[in-house]
Amino acid sequence: MSDPNRAAEKLTLIQLLPNMLTVIAICAGMTAVRFGLQGSYEIAVQLILLAAVLDGMDGRLARALKSESGMGAELDSLADFFNFGVAPGMLLYTWALEDSSNFGWLAVLAFAVCACVRLARFNVQRKSEDKAHDNAYFTGVPSPAGALLVMLPMFLSFGLGTGPFLPDLMLSLWIVLVGLSMISRFPTWSFKTTRIPRKSAKFFLVAVALAGAAAVTYAWITLVILCVAYIATVIVMLPRSKRRIGGDRGAD
Template sequence: MLVEPDKADRKLPIWTLLPNIMTVGAICAGLTAIRFSFQGNFEIAVQLILLACVLDGLDGRVARMMKSESKMGAELDSLADFANFGMAPGLMLYAWALQDARGYGWIAVLFYAVCCVLRLARFNVGNKADEDEGPADFFVGVPSPLGALLVLLPMFLSFLWWDSLVDYDVLIALYMAAIGLLLVSRIPTYSFKTTTVYSSNIKFILIGFAASLAILMTYPWLSLVIIDLGYFGVMIWSIFKYKALNKKE
């Protein structure tokens, strides 16, 4: 007896699966970062989180370029963001500095993870309701990938020059909670997605990117500290810029 194929089951070009493959790859990177953290190999763990950030930034763009966006891809992307930027960084910090802390260490991990999932839920609800989070140039609150990089700042500082920072578990727990609050806050943060450049300057952008990548690979902890501190500066600038734009309107 022949089974008729489901009417909803249609053939798709294999290349249309590339965005979802990238998202699944990002999930694997984030979960593997947790594994390496509990093995004490934090450098590889951070590299995997950076890889997850890159894949997170590319999968949606690739889907739009290929016109292969789907509801499943959107849900998968959201789950990947929670695993990579909510669970993984918190557990990395727990493995690094908070395992010997009292209950407040684990409470900080849970608080940060819940803030991350609430931030993602708010974003998803806004998308499904066809509502913007805010002006096109700004996010509402800190995006989860950047939140992951910010929350790992104590680890970067410790590996760079402040070795004893690992002993300040209370400070690290409070910092983690503060970053969690930034994720769910309503403060405007600049979105680089809308940034444009003149075509004549593309060569300089590419050269700058290559130089930045080389510096990141050569001096990873210093580069990551500079990126985090730079983004804190961008956040402060974003608040004043947002207020200035509202006054003009």
């Protein structure tokens, strides 16, 4: 007779699929660094974008399959740190800052540390028994969005067909600013809880189709527009940020 306890310890390939996506995302991030060191920056950025897409899929797939696990969550967090904290900074450094003074490397280090702190804080909040926080908002810019924002100068350069156009100091300041936005306390919009009214669903689908067509035809310019739109969304959320911070201080 087969032991039911042993059978319960076994996982199907479908249940392992979320972890497989996470591992593929790590491979994409590692390969992005390799292509960046070889000077193939567009391919490297595309691989980080692929890692961001996979990051958006693995957690939702794990919840849908009821295969969430502590190991999967930790693996996802480590993948996020490398793909969105280390790899983008390395690309920017080899792309434009390698010949700069030490402040270029210090900016990359600051960004990586901010991404690490951001993910550590997120893990603590996720494991906390206090579930009173608003799930419609993140605290600070999430690491995948931070990776896209920090690569905005690269998107602009690829879209305009030019090389690095920002002075080294200005690019370094941008990297640090994006890093600080990840560890900030202001709320940023989470798309996880967004609901579309039924009457507006058809217009939303048309908009998604147009955005997809634009992303295929004018990939880099579309990414620039998306980054600028996200920054505008964060700025619009700043008044809510002040009210939320004031409420947190009043509760202490």
